Amino acid sequence: xxxxxxxxxxxxxxxxxxxxxxxxxxxxxxxxxxxxxxxxxxxxxxxxxxxxxxxxxxxxxxxxxxxxxxxxxxxxxxxxxxxxxxxxxxxxxxxxxxxxxxxxxxxxxxxxxxxxxxxxxxxxxxxxxxxxxxxxxxxxxxxxxxxxxxxxxxxxxxxxxxxxxxxxxxxxxxxxxxxxxxxxxxxxxxxxxxxxxxxxxxxxxxxxxxxxxxxxxxxxxxxxxxxxxxxxxxxxxxxxxxxxxxxxxxxxxxxxxxxxxxxxxxxxxxxxxxxxxxxxxxxxxxxxxxxxxxxxxxxxxxxxxxxxxxxxxxxxxxxxxxxxxxxxxxxxxxxxxxxxxxxxxxxxxxxxxxxxxxxxxxxxxxxxxxxxxxxxxxxxxxxxxxxxxxxxxxxxxxxxxxxxxxxxxxxxxxxxxxxxxxxxxx
Numbered sequence: 001x002x003x004x005x006x007x008x009x010x011x012x013x014x015x016x017x018x019x020x021x022x023x024x025x026x027x028x029x030x031x032x033x034x035x036x037x038x039x040x041x042x043x044x045x046x047x048x049x050x051x052x053x054x055x056x057x058x059x060x061x062x063x064x065x066x067x068x069x070x071x072x073x074x075x076x077x078x079x080x081x082x083x084x085x086x087x088x089x090x091x092x093x094x095x096x097x098x099x100x101x102x103x104x105x106x107x108x109x110x111x112x113x114x115x116x117x118x119x120x121x122x123x124x125x126x127x128x129x130x131x132x133x134x135x136x137x138x139x140x141x142x143x144x145x146x147x148x149x150x151x152x153x154x155x156x157x158x159x160x161x162x163x164x165x166x167x168x169x170x171x172x173x174x175x176x177x178x179x180x181x182x183x184x185x186x187x188x189x190x191x192x193x194x195x196x197x198x199x200x201x202x203x204x205x206x207x208x209x210x211x212x213x214x215x216x217x218x219x220x221x222x223x224x225x226x227x228x229x230x231x232x233x234x235x236x237x238x239x240x241x242x243x244x245x246x247x248x249x250x251x252x253x254x255x256x257x258x259x260x261x262x263x264x265x266x267x268x269x270x271x272x273x274x275x276x277x278x279x280x281x282x283x284x285x286x287x288x289x290x291x292x293x294x295x296x297x298x299x300x301x302x303x304x305x306x307x308x309x310x311x312x313x314x315x316x317x318x319x320x321x322x323x324x325x326x327x328x329x330x331x332x333x334x335x336x337x338x339x340x341x342x343x344x345x346x347x348x349x350x351x352x353x354x355x356x357x358x359x360x361x362x363x364x365x366x367x368x369x370x371x372x373x374x375x376x377x378x379x380x381x382x383x384x385x386x387x388x389x390x391x392x393x394x395x396x397x398x399x400x401x402x403x404x405x406x407x408x409x410x411x412x413x414x415x416x417x418x419x420x421x422x423x424x425x426x
Contacts, residue, residue: 012126019122019164026164026400027118035114037062038348040168042078044117046085046262047092048108049076056266070266077266079274080170081259083210087124087173091116121167128172128179129154132363135183145367152366153359155392156305158351161399165350170210174357177203177210178217182360185224188244197244205251207357209259214357216333223326231325278342286339291352294345295416296407302351302398305391308384309362312369321368327361334358350402397423 027035036044041064053059059076068077085092095116096106104110129150136146154160162171181203188196200221208215221244226234238244263272292300300307309327316324338344338354346353373384398419405411406419 012130015126016122019126020119023118023122023164023167027114032111032114035117035168036064036109038064039080040064040117040166042080043084043170044088044168045076045078046082047089051092051096052106052108056262068266071268072265075266077274079276081209081212082262083206083255084168084170084173086206086209086255087176088117088120088168091120091123118167121163121172124176125154125159125163125172128176128360131176131179131183132360135186136363136367138186139364139367141367141371145370149363149366149370152305152308152388152392153363156388156395157303157356157359158353158395158399159356159359160395161350161402162353162356165399165402169353171353171356174207174210174214175359177207178220178357179360181207181217181220182224182363185221188221189224194243197247201244201248202251204248205255208252209255211357213337216330216337219326219330219333223329225323225326227320227322227325230322280337280340281342282344283340286336287344288335288339291335291339291344295413296345296411297347297349297352299352299355301416303355303395305388305395306355306359306362308369308388309366312362312365312367312372315368315372316365323364327365330361331358345407347407348405350399350406394420394423 041062043064045059045061045065049056049059056075056077057073059065061076065076065078067074092108092113095112096108099106099110099112102112104112107113132150132153133146136149154163159172159175162169181200184196184200184203188200204217204221207217222234222238223231260270263274264270266272287294290296290298292298295301313324313327313331315321317328334355334357338346338352373381401419401422406415
């Protein structure tokens with residue numbers, strides 16, 4: 001029996017089953033009908049359009065899309081790109097084949113399709129965490145850290161919410177892709193083989209497809225493991241690495257072509273800004289402090305355990321540990337981009353959801369912070385452990401009873417503290 005349970009696949013199977021039970025808890029009863037609606041429907045709508053409806057004409061939707069008067073008549077239009085739908089498609093196709101076998105309609109909205117989305121989020125989350133764990137093992141962080149840090153990222157941040165509650169949003173998919181890009185970039189600079197060139201080029205292209213502003217992730221294959229002293233050499237090597245540039249360009253073109261054809265068929269233009277009047281109106285006065293610390297979805301307010309990763313970055317900078325440059329530059333750019341958007345709080349969200357995409361950047365710094373804490377005084381170890389457990393408890397509790405908009409002009413600290421008190425059953 002012990003040999004059976006030592007097999008890695010069985011451990012992951014048990015974790016998968018546990019995740020399914022958690023998801024089932026959050027989506028029990030009528031809550032299951034909330035999976036394919038609003039933004040989640042906008043990301044998903046490509047799949048029923050292509051595989052069931054045969055196009056975007058007379059394609060039914062609830063509230064995640066709109067009607068666009070195209071040159072060929074009215075068409076269902078979504079402002080979101082098809083990248084999330086692409087990653088959901090293997091699960092969708094299994095559900096599409098299985099639906100009639102269990103007596104469900106092949107309409108893209110019955111229970112098998114809903115569970116396809118829920119399972120997709122779980123699987124991509126688990127793969128992302130396993131890649132981070134593998135990265136930490138290869139960086140010789142021992143046996144405890146490679147499972148403890150990914151577990152903390154899941155339970156102590158809003159990755160938990162965007163895996164188990166709003167599985168159809170883009171964030172868990174981007175989390176997976178950035179985890180893969182980090183690991184592939186690490187291996188690429190070790191071996192410089194075709195395999196790792198390809199496995200870094202494709203995820204980067206998908207990251208950009210899913211959320212074009214995340215194109216800043218191109219810094220990951222450029223800056224991975226580099227410090228200021230290595231930066232000039234790394235830049236020269238990157239701009240002359242024609243094989244990787246060719247693979248990345250090919251991946252970008254191939255993946256974007258269907259999107260360009262969709263925009264052309266709907267709007268008459270191959271290039272189209274689908275967000276209308278929404279834009280980066282705060283580019284010259286970004287809401288940096290609010291993005292990080294506002295009760296309106298401030299990142300560190302709703303995911304305080306992320307501060308351990310930020311502390312680790314500080315340790316890396318102070319002790320001149322190689323690799324600190326990437327998280328500093330990329331997280332700074334991401335915060336600027338988020339703070340420049342017209343709705344810097346990214347409303348209708350549990351916490352600042354855009355940071356979920358970039359959580360993989362905190363894995364190595366959090367591991368370094370953990371080592372520093374483990375070597376410190378006993379009272380500090382207990383204090384940090386208590387803070388971590390408290391942060392995880394609050395995150396899971398608030399993820400449970402979050403329903404609706406915890407933001408807007410009338411939402412302030414009093415409202416946040418009221419929700420916090422509810423987390424402690426007060």
